[in-house]
Amino acid sequence: MTDFLRRLFRTPQGLLGCLIVGLILLAVVAGSWVTPYGPNDMQALARYKAPSAAHWLGTDQYGRDILSRLLDGARSTVVMAVLATFIGTLGGAILGTGSAYLGGRADEFIMRTVDAVMAIPSLLLALLVVSLLGSNSANALLAIAIAFVPSMARISRSVALTVRKQDYVSAAVARGEGAAYIVLREMLPNVIAPIVVEMTIRVSFAVMLFATLSFLGLGAQPPASDWGLMVSEARQFLHRSYWILLWPSAAIALTAIGFNLLGDGLRDALNPRT
Amino acid sequence: MTSDNTPVLTIRDYSLAYRVPAGKIEVLKGIDLTVHRGEIVGLVGESGSGKSSLASAIMRYLPGNAEENAGEIRLGETDLRAQSQRAMADIRGRRISMVFQDPATSLNPTLRLGEQLAEVLIRHQGLSKDQAWREGEARLAHVGLKTPAEMMRRFPHEVSGGEKQRVVITTAFACNPELIIFDEPTTALDVITARQILDLFGALQAETGVASLYISHDLALLSQTARRVAVLEKGTIVEEGETAALFRAPAHPYTRALIDAVPHPEKPLVEAPVGTTAPPLVRIRDVSVHYGRKGLLDTLLRRDFQRVAGNRSITLDIQPGEVLGIVGESGSGKSTLAKAMTGLNAFEGLIEFDGRPLRGLSDMNRSYRRDVQIIFQHPDASLNPRQKISEILARPIKLYGNKDAGTTRDRIVAMLERVRLPASTIDRYPHQLSGGEKQRIAIARAFLSNPRLVICDEITSALDVSVQASVIELLMELHRETGATYVFITHDINLVRQIAHRIAVMYRGDLIEVAPASAIADPDRKPYTRELLAAVTPPASTQRAQPTLS
Numbered sequence: 001m002t003d004f005l006r007r008l009f010r011t012p013q014g015l016l017g018c019l020i021v022g023l024i025l026l027a028v029v030a031g032s033w034v035t036p037y038g039p040n041d042m043q044a045l046a047r048y049k050a051p052s053a054a055h056w057l058g059t060d061q062y063g064r065d066i067l068s069r070l071l072d073g074a075r076s077t078v079v080m081a082v083l084a085t086f087i088g089t090l091g092g093a094i095l096g097t098g099s100a101y102l103g104g105r106a107d108e109f110i111m112r113t114v115d116a117v118m119a120i121p122s123l124l125l126a127l128l129v130v131s132l133l134g135s136n137s138a139n140a141l142l143a144i145a146i147a148f149v150p151s152m153a154r155i156s157r158s159v160a161l162t163v164r165k166q167d168y169v170s171a172a173v174a175r176g177e178g179a180a181y182i183v184l185r186e187m188l189p190n191v192i193a194p195i196v197v198e199m200t201i202r203v204s205f206a207v208m209l210f211a212t213l214s215f216l217g218l219g220a221q222p223p224a225s226d227w228g229l230m231v232s233e234a235r236q237f238l239h240r241s242y243w244i245l246l247w248p249s250a251a252i253a254l255t256a257i258g259f260n261l262l263g264d265g266l267r268d269a270l271n272p273r274t
Numbered sequence: 275m276t277s278d279n280t281p282v283l284t285i286r287d288y289s290l291a292y293r294v295p296a297g298k299i300e301v302l303k304g305i306d307l308t309v310h311r312g313e314i315v316g317l318v319g320e321s322g323s324g325k326s327s328l329a330s331a332i333m334r335y336l337p338g339n340a341e342e343n344a345g346e347i348r349l350g351e352t353d354l355r356a357q358s359q360r361a362m363a364d365i366r367g368r369r370i371s372m373v374f375q376d377p378a379t380s381l382n383p384t385l386r387l388g389e390q391l392a393e394v395l396i397r398h399q400g401l402s403k404d405q406a407w408r409e410g411e412a413r414l415a416h417v418g419l420k421t422p423a424e425m426m427r428r429f430p431h432e433v434s435g436g437e438k439q440r441v442v443i444t445t446a447f448a449c450n451p452e453l454i455i456f457d458e459p460t461t462a463l464d465v466i467t468a469r470q471i472l473d474l475f476g477a478l479q480a481e482t483g484v485a486s487l488y489i490s491h492d493l494a495l496l497s498q499t500a501r502r503v504a505v506l507e508k509g510t511i512v513e514e515g516e517t518a519a520l521f522r523a524p525a526h527p528y529t530r531a532l533i534d535a536v537p538h539p540e541k542p543l544v545e546a547p548v549g550t551t552a553p554p555l556v557r558i559r560d561v562s563v564h565y566g567r568k569g570l571l572d573t574l575l576r577r578d579f580q581r582v583a584g585n586r587s588i589t590l591d592i593q594p595g596e597v598l599g600i601v602g603e604s605g606s607g608k609s610t611l612a613k614a615m616t617g618l619n620a621f622e623g624l625i626e627f628d629g630r631p632l633r634g635l636s637d638m639n640r641s642y643r644r645d646v647q648i649i650f651q652h653p654d655a656s657l658n659p660r661q662k663i664s665e666i667l668a669r670p671i672k673l674y675g676n677k678d679a680g681t682t683r684d685r686i687v688a689m690l691e692r693v694r695l696p697a698s699t700i701d702r703y704p705h706q707l708s709g710g711e712k713q714r715i716a717i718a719r720a721f722l723s724n725p726r727l728v729i730c731d732e733i734t735s736a737l738d739v740s741v742q743a744s745v746i747e748l749l750m751e752l753h754r755e756t757g758a759t760y761v762f763i764t765h766d767i768n769l770v771r772q773i774a775h776r777i778a779v780m781y782r783g784d785l786i787e788v789a790p791a792s793a794i795a796d797p798d799r800k801p802y803t804r805e806l807l808a809a810v811t812p813p814a815s816t817q818r819a820q821p822t823l824s
Contacts, residue, residue, distance in 0.1 A: 003295075104567070167656035171719070174616040175670060176643030189660035 007269040014265020020258030031071035039072035039225045048241040058243040073225035081206035088145035089199045092152025100160035114150045122147035130218045140219040159191040193270040201263035204256035281308040282485035288345030301327045303509045312483040316500030320738035324509040325489045334362045368398040371446040375458040377438035381430040388426030398449045436467035456488045464603035469809035494811040535743040536813045539771035554591040561588045561623035584610035586783045597760040599774030607783040608763045616648045644674040647720035651732040653712030657704040664700045670722040693718045710741035729761045767810045
């Protein structure tokens with residue numbers, strides 16, 4: 001484990017990615033304790049303020065402190081994104097690995113279905129799910145998870161196909177193990193490395209998808225401090241004070257970059273031979 | 275024989291180490307070696323002894339983390355260590371060339387064989403493209419390829435392994451180099467093909483008088499090809515001398531152990547078979563295996579579809595308690611039969627196990643799965659790298675163990691003891707064990723379910739000679755203790771003659787014949803069997819008495 005961390009920190013992407021993601025996770029965990037104001041505390045006398053000593057990142061149209069709202073929103077935005085990615089990835093990985101294990105016509109059927117679902121753009125699919133189930137955060141999470149399943153299934157299947165040919169899988173089949181044991185215990189742990197890498201990269205997509213859904217009014221509802229929602233609301237006041245728009249956008253971008261860098265670093269660290 | 279006074283290759287006090295995160299690994303320590311013109315020097319050692327690193331050092335093709343001492347590597351008068359990469363590129367192919375182990379990977383699959391051969395001639399001999407092509411054809415005819423003009427236009431996948439290796443050897447000899455390094459050139463080939471390649475190598479060597487460094491782990495083979503042999507152990511040359519003298523009276527204990535570990539057909543390791551009156555444990559009747567599946571598109575377009583046959587109506591009886599050896603070249607269907615018997619391949623025909631008929635995979639129930647166990651060739655691949663030994667060995671107990679025989683962990687420890695591994699192995703991962711230890715774990719896994727039939731699929735071919743000897747010893751001991759029936763699949767005929775009661779010979783999916791091991795060398799065997807046996811290199815130690823070629 002320490003060896004793995006050392007390898008991760010040796011690459012610039014890995015180090016930077018860890019720093020940014022660490023910072024974001026700190027905001028997620030400790031954000032609500034260090035905020036100078038409540039996220040929904042309105043101050044009628046301090047609307048549209050530029051950054052100052054009292055309000056580090058300025059205030060929005062209701063006089064709410066933007067820094068406080070960002071720190072508070074980190075929890076919902078980032079946690080939801082990570083959770084959605086995790087559910088989608090796990091579902092896709094099990095589907096792909098299972099499909100590779102079954103092989104033959106079953107594999108053909110599963111993968112062609114996955115192809116059909118993949119033909120729908122993930123945002124469109126997420127919109128479809130949310131509009132069918134109703135717009136709230138939980139449904140948005142489910143929508144994103146479902147949208148991630150097909151591509152994860154493809155990736156894990158291609159890795160699992162090579163694992164399927166390994167003798168330890170043959171040994172398990174010859175020994176009479178059940179399909180669930182072979183897929184979950186013999187194959188899945190050996191396809192996990194590329195999946196973990198893909199997962200970290202996908203977290204950034206999920207953050208952006210969440211922001212998009214909230215922006216379109218289909219995710220979190222006001223007055224939630226979700227970052228995408230903050231951008232959406234701030235759009236109308238762009239000409240009065242661009243700070244309101246800038247900070248949440250920057251936070252989304254930073255999170256996306258951080259997870260992307262971490263993914264790159266993990267890819268190098270998990271493949272010591274490259 | 276060596277009239278020139280300067281040797282072609284001189285290595286003096288050469289050491290090599292690789293830098294790794296954990297420190298430095300010494301691979302070669304103070305190597306002294308000379309190869310004269312017209313001489314074949316054998317370099318023998320087990321895996322990890324540094325044979326291939328030495329070849330890379332001579333070719334000046336070392337990885338970036340290599341660290342060398344001040345030792346000397348000279349080709350004739352040229353100091354190879356002082357050459358720039360550019361100058362080395364000129365020397366490689368023209369003055370030194372190399373033949374690798376696997377012809378399938380040393381030829382570029384996207385280039386025609388002719389292009390790969392002509393490229394060397396164009397690059398180093400300054401021939402024009404047409405000249406090089408014609409020259410290439412002539413050279414290919416010279417190495418005994420029947421249709422050289424056609425061969426030049428073919429791609430590597432369109433010719434056999436033996437033909438590929440002939441092309442590689444032609445390429446190596448193309449520019450009349452001073453030195454050729456052979457890195458196990460016949461290991462990846464079948465016995466009969468390997469014998470032909472060796473004969474060709476001998477002829478070319480005698481004709482050109484090139485100096486050769488022949489790297490191999492096969493002592494028997496070296497004893498026939500090399501004039502001098504150097505034995506490499508853990509990066510040090512422990513013994514060097516004339517081949518005949520060295521094999522007759524090995525001075526170093528390591529050399530002696532190596533020679534003794536070579537399987538010896540005249541020394542059987544099994545007791546004579548018990549009475550064969552008992553009904554056979556397994557009756558295989560007309561079992562065929564085909565690969566490939568007719569696609570939907572083929573059905574729609576009514577296209578003809580040819581399945582590839584892995585086995586063609588095999589009929590075979592296996593007696594309880596016997597060791598049945600199955601030999602044959604690669605692609606002869608040995609492993610396909612093993613996979614059909616363990617339910618990894620669909621098959622047609624009938625397998626009767628202990629009187630119970632099985633017509634397909636669905637007939638293989640829990641008790642059949644318990645009774646029939648398979649051990650695979652590569653322990654690296656057959657043990658899940660993400661599972662600890664405790665989990666790997668717990669599975670057969672969980673599936674088939676009876677509840678009152680103690681806790682799972684106790685039984686694993688007891689089993690580890692039986693395969694002579696320390697109890698502390700239980701909490702390790704497979705990658706922390708050596709190849710032989712891993713194979714012992716695989717054996718332990720098979721025997722934990724108390725099987726009645728154990729199929730060993732080339733289980734020793736990935737191991738070194740000395741490790742192979744100890745694994746075979748363990749298997750024979752377990753055979754005596756448990757009385758399990760073995761099907762032992764191998765291409766090592768010397769080994770199988772030593773341990774099997776009966777030997778089945780397979781060729782291209784057909785079973786040629788089954789004969790008692792003691793009678794396999796009889797002159798009235800089928801022609802293919804005789805051909806196979808004639809190609810086998812007798813073990814080194816049997817040649818002590820014979821006069822050697824001088």
